[in-house]
Amino acid sequence: xxxxxxxxxxxxxxxxxxxxxxxxxxxxxxxxxxxxxxxxxxxxxxxxxxxxxxxxxxxxxxxxxxxxxxxxxxxxxxxxxxxxxxxxxxxxxxxxxxxxxxxxxxxxxxxxxxxxxxxxxxxxxxxxxxxxxxxxxxxxxxxxxxxxxxxxxxxxxxxxxxxxxxxxxxxxxxxxxxxxxxxxxxxxxxxxxxxxxxxxxxxxxxxxxxxxxxxxxxxxxxxxxxxxxxxxxxxxxxxxxxxxxxxxxxxxxxxxxxxxxxxxxxxxxxxxxxxxxxxxxxxxxxxxxxxxxxxxxxxxxxxxxxxxxxxxxxxxxxxxxxxxxxxxxxxxxxxxxxxxxxxxxxxxxxxxxxxxxxxxxxxxxxxxxxxxxxxx
Amino acid sequence: xxxxxxxxxxxxxxxxxxxxxxxxxxxxxxxxxxxxxxxxxxxxxxxxxxxxxxxxxxxxxxxxxxxxxxxxxxxxxxxxxxxxxxxxxxxxxxxxxxxxxxxxxxxxxxxxxxxxxxxxxxxxxxxxxxxxxxxxxxxxxxxxxxxxxxxxxxxxxxxxxxxxxxxxxxxxxxxxxxxxxxxxxxxxxxxxxxxxxxxxxxxxxxxxxxxxxxxxxxxxxxxxxxxxxxxxxxxxxxxxxxxxxxxxxxxxxxxxxxxxxxxxxxxxxxxxxxxxxxxxxxxxxxxxxxxxxxxxxxxxxxxxxxxx
Numbered sequence: 001x002x003x004x005x006x007x008x009x010x011x012x013x014x015x016x017x018x019x020x021x022x023x024x025x026x027x028x029x030x031x032x033x034x035x036x037x038x039x040x041x042x043x044x045x046x047x048x049x050x051x052x053x054x055x056x057x058x059x060x061x062x063x064x065x066x067x068x069x070x071x072x073x074x075x076x077x078x079x080x081x082x083x084x085x086x087x088x089x090x091x092x093x094x095x096x097x098x099x100x101x102x103x104x105x106x107x108x109x110x111x112x113x114x115x116x117x118x119x120x121x122x123x124x125x126x127x128x129x130x131x132x133x134x135x136x137x138x139x140x141x142x143x144x145x146x147x148x149x150x151x152x153x154x155x156x157x158x159x160x161x162x163x164x165x166x167x168x169x170x171x172x173x174x175x176x177x178x179x180x181x182x183x184x185x186x187x188x189x190x191x192x193x194x195x196x197x198x199x200x201x202x203x204x205x206x207x208x209x210x211x212x213x214x215x216x217x218x219x220x221x222x223x224x225x226x227x228x229x230x231x232x233x234x235x236x237x238x239x240x241x242x243x244x245x246x247x248x249x250x251x252x253x254x255x256x257x258x259x260x261x262x263x264x265x266x267x268x269x270x271x272x273x274x275x276x277x278x279x280x281x282x283x284x285x286x287x288x289x290x291x292x293x294x295x296x297x298x299x300x301x302x303x304x305x306x307x308x309x310x311x312x313x314x315x316x317x318x319x320x321x322x323x324x325x326x327x328x329x330x331x332x333x334x335x336x337x338x339x340x341x342x343x344x345x346x347x348x349x350x351x352x353x354x355x356x357x358x359x360x361x362x363x364x365x366x367x368x369x370x371x372x373x374x375x376x
Numbered sequence: 377x378x379x380x381x382x383x384x385x386x387x388x389x390x391x392x393x394x395x396x397x398x399x400x401x402x403x404x405x406x407x408x409x410x411x412x413x414x415x416x417x418x419x420x421x422x423x424x425x426x427x428x429x430x431x432x433x434x435x436x437x438x439x440x441x442x443x444x445x446x447x448x449x450x451x452x453x454x455x456x457x458x459x460x461x462x463x464x465x466x467x468x469x470x471x472x473x474x475x476x477x478x479x480x481x482x483x484x485x486x487x488x489x490x491x492x493x494x495x496x497x498x499x500x501x502x503x504x505x506x507x508x509x510x511x512x513x514x515x516x517x518x519x520x521x522x523x524x525x526x527x528x529x530x531x532x533x534x535x536x537x538x539x540x541x542x543x544x545x546x547x548x549x550x551x552x553x554x555x556x557x558x559x560x561x562x563x564x565x566x567x568x569x570x571x572x573x574x575x576x577x578x579x580x581x582x583x584x585x586x587x588x589x590x591x592x593x594x595x596x597x598x599x600x601x602x603x604x605x606x607x608x609x610x611x612x613x614x615x616x617x618x619x620x621x622x623x624x625x626x627x628x629x630x631x632x633x634x635x636x637x638x639x640x641x642x643x644x645x646x647x648x649x650x651x652x653x654x655x656x657x658x659x660x661x662x663x664x665x666x667x668x669x670x671x672x673x674x675x676x677x678x679x680x681x682x683x684x
Contacts, residue, residue, distance in 0.1 A: 006468050006561075008679065042490050087474050148652075152659040155675075157413050157474065158603050159655065162648040165597055169648075173641035297482075304475055339493040341592060346489030353417075353483025360476050364469045 003375040008368050018366045020307055027305075027362045028319055031355030038350060043339065045330075057322055057329040064321045066207040066279070070271055070295045071324070072216050072317040075302030076223050077267035082308045083227060084236040084260030085243070090145060090160025092296030093167030094265045096287060097141040098134035098272020100171055103283050105130045106193040108179065115194040123196050127211070130197070131273045138269015139262040141167065146261025150254035156261075164296070168288030175283045188285035199278035209278040219267055224310040236260050268296065290345060298324050301352050305359060323351045389516035390586035392624040393523045394578045398602035399620060400530045401574030403611040407534060408567035409547035410463050411675035413477025415575065416599030417484020418455060418462075422579025424488040426451040427590035428495030430583075434506045435498070444507055448580040455576025456569045463568030467550075467561050470677040485596070492590045508588035509581070519581070524617075526574060531613040533570070543567050547671030550678045560678060578602065597648070601627065604651035608658050610668040626650055 016022065036050045057063070074091050081088035088094075105111050105126075114126045145163065148154040181191035199209035227233040238246040239256045246253050276283070284291045302320045306312035327348030364370075398419060405412045429447035437443045462480050466473050498504065509515055534540035542563045545553040550560045582598065583590055605623045609616030626647050633643040 008468075008470060038487070038490075042494060087478075089478065148656050148659075152656045153670075154655050154659045155411070155607075157478075158600055158607075159652050161416070162597075162600055162604070162652055165648050166645045169641040169645035173639055176641070177639065300478060301482075304478075339497050341496060342489060342493045343592060346486050346493075346592065349482050349486030350490065351486070353479055353481070353486050356479035357476065357483060360471050360479055361465065361469060364471050368470060370469065 005373045005375075007371045007373050009371070010368055011366075014366075020312070020366075023362055023366050024305060024307075024312070024316070024319070024359075027359035028355060030362070031351070031358040034358065035351045035354045038354065039347070050330075053330050054322070054326055057326045060329075062205070062207060063325050063329075064318070065205065067293065067295070067298075067321040067324050068317050069208065069212050069216050070275060070293070071299050071302050071321055072314050073219055073271040073274070074268050074295055074299035075306065075313045075317050075320075076219050076310060077264045077271070078299055078303035079306060079308055079310055079313060080223055080227070080236070080267065081260055081264035082303050083240045084256060084264075085240040086146065086149070086257065086260045086264060087157050088142065088160065088261070088264045088268070089157055089297070089300060090142065090163050090265075091268045091299055092292060092294070093160070093164040094138035094141050094268035095272040095275070095292055095296045096164075096167040096171050097137040097265075098269035098274075099276040099280070099283060099287075100174065100272075101134035101137040101269065102130050102273035102276040103179065103190055103193065105133050106197045106277070107191065112194070115197045127197065127199070127277065130277065131211075131215075131270055134273025134276075135266040135269040138272060139266035142261045142265020142268070143258060146258050146265075149261070150257040165288065171283060171287045172285055175285045175287070179283065181282070190283045192281045193277065197277060198281060199274070209274075212274050212278050215270065215274055219270070220310060220313060223267070227310060232259070236263075271295070290343070294345060298348070298352060301356055304356060307363075320352070323355065324348050326351060385513055385516045385520075386511050388621075388624055388628055389519060390511060390581070391628050392620055393519045394582045394586055394598070395602045395605055395624050395627075396523050396578075396617060396620040397526060397574050397581070398578035398599065399605040399609065399616045400526055400613060401571040401576075401578065402603055402606040403609070403613065403616060404530060404534070404543070404567050404571035404574065405459065405463065406606070406611055406674060407547045407671055408463070408543045408564045409550060409671050409673035409676065409678075410466050410564060410568070411473040411477060412571075412603070413474055414462055414480035414484060415603050416595075416597065417481030417488070418458065418572070418575055419484075419579050419582075419599030419602070420488040420593075420595040421458070421484040421491065422451050422455045422576045423583045423595035424492030424495070424590060425454055425576075426580035426583045428491050428498070430506050430508075431495040431499050431504050435502055435504045439505045439507045441507065444509060444584055448577065448584060451580035452573040452576040455579065456573035459572025459575065460565050460568035462572075463564045464561060467564045467678050470679045472677070473675045488595070489592050492592060492594070495590065509585040511585070515585070519585070527613050527617045530574075534613065539563075539566065544671070547673055550673055575599075601647060601651060604655055608651075608654045610658065611670070612668055615668075623647070623651070623654075 036047055039045050039050060078088045078091055106115060111126055111129065114122050145156045145159040148159055149156045175190055176188050179190045181189055183191055199211045202208045202210055227237060235246065235251055235256050239253055239260065243253050298320060302313060302316045305316040305319060327344040330347055331344040402412050402415055426447050429450045430444055433443035433446055466476055534544060542553065542558045546558055546560050546563045554560050579595060582595055587594065601623060605620050606616060609619040630643045630646050634640055
């Protein structure tokens with residue numbers, strides 16, 4: 001009888017093929033190729049149209065800028081969570097919480113009166129307060145699964161995912177109820193936030209805002225310094241790699257779990273409030289119906305693709321922004337060839353899912369060699 | 377009394393049976409130590425697949441019970457194969473089970489949309505008529521019987537058969553199980569095959585019975601509700617069955633809460649909130665013995681090089 005098995009051995013030496021950039025790019029190309037085969041087999045889209053559309057997505061870079069900045073911020077947040085073994089798949093919910101925080105402060109709190117005054121300094125400071133408040137709401141939302149994980153040992157992934165739907169429903173309840181706008185032409189949504197509360201458009205780059213760009217740079221730099229050069233960051237990393245050692249050193253791993261969850265949620269919340277102040281200006285009804293751009297989900301790929309290393313987040317965000325926009329571009333360019341009911345995000349999900357699977361496997365091959373053993 | 381019984385048979389049956397089957401599938405997979413984060417993606421995919429199978433088979437076999445039954449079986453088989461690939465990859469390679477599960481979940485969502493749309497296009501171009509399973513007393517009783525049989529079969533398999541002992545041993549400590557002769561990859565492959573077929577069966581019944589049609593995004597979150605049932609039932613088949621009554625009733629009754637002046641958004645969110653609360657409560661409760669406890673190796677990488 002023939003016995004077939006696998007032997008997995010940890011690599012002792014790295015070569016060019018196992019270098020990080022090659023692994024990332026190789027996974028991307030392989031993921032795209034497999035997706036191309038799936039899309040060709042199911043929808044008859046040929047390889048030339050497929051890669052032609054992908055090329056056009058990358059070339060028309062202006063469409064990538066907006067997803068790029070938000071994916072970079074949320075990707076950084078999720079990476080922080082990954083460092084501490086907190087699988088933050090609930091960024092969608094925290095993002096919505098950030099948006100809710102922003103709309104509350106700019107329209108329904110005493111602070112809203114500031115935006116009707118002609119005081120530039122006060123307005124600028126108030127914008128910072130609004131963004132930070134959104135971050136705090138994101139942190140609070142993330143602390144719920146954080147506490148359940150730390151104190152009740154509940155796996156955070158299903159809790160976080162279920163909480164996303166609760167966040168959507170809270171937003172919809174407020175939008176259709178107490179926060180329903182008066183000047184909405186019959187649509188169910190909130191009114192627009194005051195113009196003075198909005199972020200500043202960069203001339204020539206209409207999809208970017210000065211404040212958002214500054215936030216991306218600051219968040220990435222601060223996150224890097226925190227994780228690489230502070231004692232607290234080291235504890236977060238220890239929690240992810242060796243929680244037993246952390247406990248043996250006398251630290252309470254539950255507190256570090258809470259800190260990781262709160263930090264990750266805070267940064268996602270910042271993204272939500274920045275999005276509302278800079279792009280949406282109001283809350284729509286049915287927010288879970290793709291109106292968030294699903295950045296909270298898509299950014300998981302950014303974090304995973306970046307080798308859980310903050311330095312790679314921006315490059316990963318660019319790759320994922322291309323994949324994300326690819327689905328929409330495909331729907332636009334290949335109209336007539338695609339099923340009319342198929343959403344662009346479904347195509348993006350196939351690309352993201354397949355690339356993630358390939359990358360997860362290739363990543364293992366970077367660190368291990370797998371040998372097939374056949375014994376007669 | 378008759379009203380309650382009638383409600384159980386006709387209104388609750390489709391939800392209860394779907395969630396129970398999927399929860400049983402999940403517990404079979406997780407008892408072998410594989411963290412089943414991919415469940416919602418596979419459920420969405422199964423739901424779409426059964427619709428497309430039913431449309432295509434109705435075209436060639438004609439609408440009727442035969443086409444519908446074969447679609448259900450084919451969906452269960454396809455899901456079983458897909459799951460066995462997932463559990464094998466998670467075991468052969470020292471990958472993060474969370475990451476690979478999430479990857480399959482996303483791919484399942486996307487593929488589900490594509491596969492379902494293929495059926496929809498075929499439906500509109502060929503004007504195919506498909507028969508869905510009607511919620512009659514006969515169909516409900518048959519499905520209840522099938523589900524009860526699945527509950528007892530899963531229990532018997534896990535606690536009375538050698539394979540079940542191996543599945544649980546692999547879920548507790550794959551290295552020790554391997555030393556006493558269990559082929560970890562093979563055992564997890566089988567648990568993926570069995571659990572996947574139950575999840576596929578649940579997905580098929582969801583589309584062809586509970587809903588009676590397909591639209592994009594159908595089945596989203598329902599996999600997670602079944603996951604919550606599985607955890608709340610301590611991954612123990614005989615406990616999952618009664619716990620599922622509570623969750624399914626909650627899901628079926630939540631739209632009726634609107635008649636009590638509860639906003640639609642609140643009634644929609646209630647099953648999710650309760651699922652979280654129950655998962656937390658169950659995790660806090662002290663568990664007697666290893667039978668009810670979480671598998672020790674759940675979600676942990678199995679690195680074969682480290683085997684003695």
